[in-house]
Amino acid sequence: DxxxxxxxxxxxxxxxxxxxLRCKPISGHNSLFWYRQTMMRGLELLIYFNNxxxxxxSGMPEDRFSAKMPNASFSTLKIQxxxxxxxxxYFCASSPGPSTAKNIQYFGAGTRLSVL
Amino acid sequence: GENVEQHPSTLSVQEGDSAVIKCTYSxxxxxxxxxxxxxxxxxxxxxxxxxxxxxEKKDQRIAVTLNKTAKHFSLHITxxxxxxxxxYFCAASIEGNxxxxxxxxxxMVKP
Numbered sequence: 001d002x003x004x005x006x007x008x009x010x011x012x013x014x015x016x017x018x019x020x021l022r023c024k025p026i027s028g029h030n031s032l033f034w035y036r037q038t039m040m041r042g043l044e045l046l047i048y049f050n051n052x053x054x055x056x057x058s059g060m061p062e063d064r065f066s067a068k069m070p071n072a073s074f075s076t077l078k079i080q081x082x083x084x085x086x087x088x089x090y091f092c093a094s095s096p097g098p099s100t101a102k103n104i105q106y107f108g109a110g111t112r113l114s115v116l
Numbered sequence: 117g118e119n120v121e122q123h124p125s126t127l128s129v130q131e132g133d134s135a136v137i138k139c140t141y142s143x144x145x146x147x148x149x150x151x152x153x154x155x156x157x158x159x160x161x162x163x164x165x166x167x168x169x170x171x172e173k174k175d176q177r178i179a180v181t182l183n184k185t186a187k188h189f190s191l192h193i194t195x196x197x198x199x200x201x202x203x204y205f206c207a208a209s210i211e212g213n214x215x216x217x218x219x220x221x222x223x224m225v226k227p
Contacts, residue, residue, distance in 0.1 A: 033214065043160070043205060043217040056214060091159065103211060104150070107159040 004108035006092050012114045018080040021111045023092030024073055030097030033105060034067055034077050037089045049075065050098060082115045089113070118143040120208050122218025129196050130226050137221045139206035140188040146208040149182060149189045150215070154203045163204075164191070167211070196225045 005024040013019055025032050033048040047057040052069045060067070064083070069075040079086055089112050093105040119142040129135050141149075150165035166173045166180045166189065173180050177196075182189040193200055203222050207215040 042219045045214055045216070048214050098211070098213065103148070104162050104165070105215060107161070109159050 006108035025094030029094035
């Protein structure tokens, strides 16, 4: 398996533009997580899905952020409109699911977002 | 919700020395405690984990201890090498649920 795949790896955009980050989890994994990492705030969980259903989105900073998981192999994180303070590395992670004995999270390579 | 505190935030050791990173958690229901290593510009990767039914786990030069009564757990790295230099994150969760990460420890191993 190629692991968790994120795209794009780097995104540079201007304030006010819409940004869409994409994630393909490991095949067979039932849980998917979106994180944001900054120097100031560390690793923050934004939202996670079990079996394509959002379970906890309390970490989503505000209404400008939205996430979807239309099927088991694809998820998006959208920021509209983007702001400079959204600049961060966004990681997607997947895990086998809460019913499994070894529920390890595997991270993608991340998307480095810069909002100018 | 769960809160995880991690100390120290930075740690510098001489090659060959040991390094210890400590974490405390707040939710007594947490029962799964993984440790992740993140090298510069890379993704976090699991290096070791422990569940609440054991007090210690070891894998070559790394070991993790857990004290459920005190709600703290620690990572021990022995015989440190320059390639151990990275940011280390502890985390806690109720198995199968989301992870709450500590703030990270930047470990620098000086040759």
